[in-house]
Amino acid sequence: DLRIISHIRQIDYVSLTQAKKIYCISENVKNRLETFNNIPSEVLYPPTKLEGKYRNEGYSNYILSAGRLDPLKRLDLIIKALKYINREIKLKIAGKGKYGESLKELAMKEGVEDRVEFLGFVSDEELLNLYANAGAVYFAPLDEDYGFITIEAFKSGKPVVTTIDSGGVLEFVKDGINGYVVSPEPKAIASAFNDLFINRNKLSSLGTSGMKAVSKINWDYVIDKLIV
DSSP states (O other): OHHHHHHHHHHHHHHHTTSSOOEESSHHHHHHHHHHHOOOOEEOOOOOTTTTOOOOOOOOSEEEEESOOOGGGOHHHHHHHGGGSOTTOEEEEEOOOTTHHHHHHHHHHTTOGGGEEEEESOOHHHHHHHHHHOSEEEOOOSSBSSOHHHHHHHHTTOOEEEETTOBGGGGTOOBTTTEEEEOSSHHHHHHHHHHHHHSHHHHHHHHHHHHHHTTTOSHHHHHHHHTO
C-alpha cells in the first residue's frame, strides 16, 4: 500500500532529521537514504567485532564462504561454479540457516558434494583460523548493505570474488586490484577463482591490496569521528 509506505517514510524523516549528525554504514545505505527520504548523511564504516585479531597464515587450497545461509547471499552460485573450478580447490562454508539443506542438495545435484564442507556455526577462533588459511573468499550477496565478510577477508589478507550487483561490497572490492568483480554467473565466478589459484602470486598481491583498502576501518578512527 503506497499510503503505508509514504507514512513510514514520513516517520523516518521526522525522526532522523532531529539528529545532530547522521552516519550510514556504507555509500549504498547513504544513497538509499537520500533517494527515498531526501536526507543527507555521512558514511562511517563500522569495524568487525574481531577487529585486531585477524591474521594471514598463508593460502591453502580452499575458498571460504562465511555468514548466514540465506538465498540473498547466493551461495548457490559458488556451488554451481565449483564444477568449473580446478578440482584441487575445495569450498568451505561456515554458517547456518534454513537454506542449508537446500544447498547440500544442490551440491549433490551438481556432483561437487565431495568438495564442499558445510561447517555450520563456528566459534570466533575457528572463523579466524578459516580466514587465516583460506586461499580466497567468496562473497556475492544481492545488493548488500555493507558486508562485514569483505572487511574480515581483507583484514586477513585474502582476495574477494564478488559480483557486479553486490551493493556495499563494491565499495571495497576493486576488480583486478584486491579481488574480482564478475557477472553473477557460475562460469564467470569459476573463471575468477581459477585465475587466482593458478597464479599464486595474485593471491598474495591482491590480498595485500585488500588489507590496505580497509586499514582505516578500526575503532580508533570511528571513535574519533563520533566524538568530534
